Amino acid sequence: MKLFYSPTSPFVRKVMVVAHELGIADKIELQRVLVSPHLPNPELAAFNPLMKLPTLLADNGEVLFGSQLICEFLDHAHGARLFPQSPSIRWRVGRLHALADGMLEAGIACREDLHRYGRMEADTWTDGRKMKIFQGLDYLESVTDELASQVNIATIAVAVAISWLRFREFINDLVPTTPKLAIWHQEFVSRSSMLQTKPAEDSLGWKSR
Template identity: 35%
Template sequence: MKLVASLTSPYARKIRVALAEKGLPFTLEVDIPWLPETAVPSYNPLGKVPALVADDGEVWYDSPVIALYLETLGGAPLLPAERLASLPVRQTEALADGITDAAVAAFLEGNRPPEKQDQAGIERQLTKIHRGLAALEERLVQRKGFGGASINIADIAVGCMLGYLDFRFGHLHWRSTHPNLAAWAADLLARPSFTDTAPPPA
């Protein structure tokens, strides 16, 4: 099994953490989809990472689909087996991924030449991030889909999203405005699966 990933992608990190938590062996092929010589489109026609090449040659993308596929391979379960029970977990995963989407969009826009940046667009994405974090803070208090006794895919998605905010948006200081999320994340981000997959220094 091979995972095609960028070391700075929070979506790829989600799958790397999931593989580690499940104890599933894989090889890592590092590829940066922004580079002209990238081979990522040969795995995913959308040119996005991660992409997982299964042992039978089937290629799976993107991260929510890969996470579902990993559940078929054994290891520690990251989703409840019962479909209804899995919905709050999947919803929290989707919320975390959506915040990540907004953060990536804001980062990419902010990397454009200053005279070409859409400041209103960046602000819209930052508003999504703040609303999403507030919703996660509330869901955590309710233990709605994540924050339980055992780690699941929603915990992983939230942790990778928060790690991406630390990596690209340290000026947001999300810990000071979301103390419950900060206290919970301190233990999560200290797990070996997270420390071993931290993005390289910017």
């Protein structure tokens, strides 16, 4: 399999954490791609008309894009452990997964606004987006016991989202406002799958070319 990636993309990291948890990370070849919201990328467009990361080229030639679909594909093909089969549990997990992705999307939009408009003009937009992030953190604090129950796609997505928000300095210290979430996150990021995918520009410890 080949995964088109960027070293600091949280959505790529989510896919790779899933791959490590499933024990298949060594089966994924990484192809680094430079993407921009404003510039064409013929190489990536040949596989994904949206030119977004992550994009996966499966061994059978099937192309999948979007981190949620790719994660579900990998899980289905290698043990079905991270997406619960029970409908009642699956929807709860899916809700937290969607929340984590939404928080990431809000954070990424903040950064795009800042680059596009400059700090002063972007403030009106970023205030609303940051509100979504902090409301999301408050919600996660209220369901921390649910997060602590097991490793699944929701816990992976939440851990990756919080780590990226810290990496991009949207949040610094979780303890004062979300103490239970802070403890849970500190424990989760000590997992091997998180340590092996920690973003450090080019030094990700992944097989890439």
